[in-house]
Amino acid sequence: MFEYEKKLQYPVNIKNPNPALAKFIISQYGGPDGELGASLRYLSQRFSMPYPELKALLTDIGTEELAHLEMIGAIVHQLTRSMSEADIKKAGYDAYFVDHTAGVYPSAASGTPFTAAYIGVKGDTIADLVEDMAAEQKARVTYDNILRLVDDPDVLDPIRFLREREIVHFQRFGEGLRRTTERLNSRNFYAFNPSFDKPMK
Numbered sequence: 001m002f003e004y005e006k007k008l009q010y011p012v013n014i015k016n017p018n019p020a021l022a023k024f025i026i027s028q029y030g031g032p033d034g035e036l037g038a039s040l041r042y043l044s045q046r047f048s049m050p051y052p053e054l055k056a057l058l059t060d061i062g063t064e065e066l067a068h069l070e071m072i073g074a075i076v077h078q079l080t081r082s083m084s085e086a087d088i089k090k091a092g093y094d095a096y097f098v099d100h101t102a103g104v105y106p107s108a109a110s111g112t113p114f115t116a117a118y119i120g121v122k123g124d125t126i127a128d129l130v131e132d133m134a135a136e137q138k139a140r141v142t143y144d145n146i147l148r149l150v151d152d153p154d155v156l157d158p159i160r161f162l163r164e165r166e167i168v169h170f171q172r173f174g175e176g177l178r179r180t181t182e183r184l185n186s187r188n189f190y191a192f193n194p195s196f197d198k199p200m201k
Helices: 019-025 035-048 052-080 085-090 094-100 125-149 153-183
Strands: none
Touching: 019 052, 019 085, 019 125, 019 153, 035 052, 035 125, 052 125, 052 153, 085 094, 125 153
């Protein structure tokens, strides 16, 4: 099982609320390349992975993504605490506020609610690992975009940490893909479907 420590993986201590920043950082909570989708993707893919070390990799990274989800939730919460009506209107946070007040709700920066369509699970080792590498790069780009728009050092610090972890995850999935392809021959390179494993005539 997992052991939960009542602290964030990396500290989030934002002194100055700023709902304008929360409007787009929320995308890494429940957007198309966000932490919720990542955690569900990896924790779902693990069931069909044929190698124990890949199951372990997906479980570990999927669990870490939940810790990242917690960090993004803390960032959004701290950016939107103690908002006045004037703050809400000035930041353009009013549409979100009407639906969710200051609650942390999984959605994209566009306002689109989280959907399971963001999750890529194919049940094929090669397809899933390539999907995972692409997902980590898309998340990294999203963090790059957030970093271009933020000037608060209290926000920049944890966002930089999260960006670095996306790069590490990309590297780990790349290692998993290389180890997998080394084990496969031309007959079963693309699938673990039994029909692909029948002797060729």
